[in-house]
Amino acid sequence: MNDETYPTLAKLTPEELARQKSRSRALGLVLGALVVLFFVVTIAKLGGNVLNRPL
Amino acid sequence: MSLAIDSLISDGSAESVKPSLVSQAMAKDYYELLKPRVMQLVIFTALVGMMTAREPINPVIGFASILAIAIGAGASGCLNMWYDATIDSLMERTAKRPIPSGAIAPGEALAFGMTLSVGSVLFLGLITNWYAAAFLAFTIFFYVVVYTMWLKHWTAQNIVIGGAAGAFPPMIGYMTVTGSMNIETLLQFLIIFIWTPPHFWALALVKSKDYARAGVPMLPVVAGEIETRRQILIYACVLMPIGMSPSLLGYVGPVYLAISTIFGAVMVWLAYDLFRKREGEPALKASYRLFGVSIIYLFVLFVALLVEEITPILAWRNFL
Incomplete structure (x- = not known):
């Protein structure tokens, strides 16, 4: 396969990699916290009716 | 001027400095x-407003x-920084903020601020009331459009x-519980509203050259330092009875x-001290003292208000 078919991936400097890692970690934590928050709020709002969905 | 701001105000020509593609x-x-x-x-103030509901x-x-309220407030701060990035880059106090320092591109900040604004409003509506x-x-709109884009420059x-x-925020906090407003939270609004000018102008007196360089018409720049000191004293005198009003009108107790x-009284005294000291180190110290x-x-x-609001609830639940 011809190597020129694919664009060369950008090489990040160690500093850029560290910054990317910091952002990824924070984003992961925020998304995880949102999952927990939405779950807990749903339970708090619906309480015992959380599974009560008559068809 | 930083790379980010150069790219912000450039004409987009090929020769202009391009921001890095990597954040x-x-x-x-x-x-x-x-x-x-x-x-x-x-x-803190939204929490006090919420406790005021006594429900x-x-x-x-x-x-x-x-x-949600805090994220909404943060989003409006983010959009403020996005709009005022050029001004921020000219002022010593704000030059190290993420956009003028080049850490975050203006487009990133705009997307971040808008996403959080919409998200926080929708989330608050879904879990409390619309x-x-x-x-x-409205608060986000007021801060970003009315204050940042219009009043601040005008x-x-x-x-x-x-x-x-x-x-x-105290009114929003109260509204999340009740879906309405009352006089008590209106007084809390008034306290912060009347407190803001002397608080901010005390800092503006020290940073007036910064504001002048950036072309922001703050009171010390437009009306002079003596007039600003006079206005600070007037606002401090008005703030004292407004601050006392929740008790005077019978909403909270003697504490x-x-x-x-x-x-x-301390605020009035410090404002008077600032009014008297107009030059040199004593004036600078008086400004910082009033600001702090x-x-x-x-x-x-607001701690006192919170204590007054919480005490009857705890007593009612036999915790006291």
Whole structure:
């Protein structure tokens, strides 16, 4: 396969990699916290009716 | 001027400096975009507003509501930094903010601020009521459009009127529980509203050259330092009875009355001290002293309000 078919991936400097890692970690934590928050709020709002969905 | 600002104001020609395609931001830069110190004030005052309702609220919903209000406030701070990036780069106090320092591109900040604005309003509406959500949306609009885009660049009364945005959170907090407003939270709004000008102008007196360089018509730049000192003294004198009003009108008890009277008098005295000292080191110290004490003033008053609001609830539940 011809190597020129694919664009060369950008090489990040160690500093850029560290910054990317910091952002990824924070984003992961925020998304995880949102999952927990939405779950807990749903339970708090619906309480015992959380599974009560008559068809 | 930083790379980010160069690219912000460039004409887009091929020769202009292009921003890096790889984000240079750390996670903390996004946090800084939310103006965390302002968020602390918003969280605290919204909590007091919520407690004023004296109605039961699920603690999870209460926590999530405060979080939504805080994120909404942070989003408006982020959009403020996006719009004022050029001004911020010219001022010593704000030059290290994430956009002028080049850590975050303006487009990133705009997307971040808009996403959080819409998200916080929708979330608050879904978990509490749409009146509170609409009020949060209005607060964001007021801070970003009315204050940042219009008043700040147009009139020396910018922070007098714009200060309303920072004064709305107790009303939003109350509204999340009740879906309505009352006189008590209106008084809390008034306290923050009247507190904002002397608080901000005390700092503006010290940073007036910064504001002049950036072309922001702050009162010391437009009307001069003596007039600013006079206005600070007038506002401090008005703030004292406003600060005491929740007790004077019978909403809270004597503990709050004593605290608001003492701290109100301290504010008036410091404003008078600033009015007298007009030059050199003593004037500088008087400005910083008033600025610092004004923060303590607001914090102490709202702690006292919180204690007065919580005590009957705890007593009612036999905790006291």
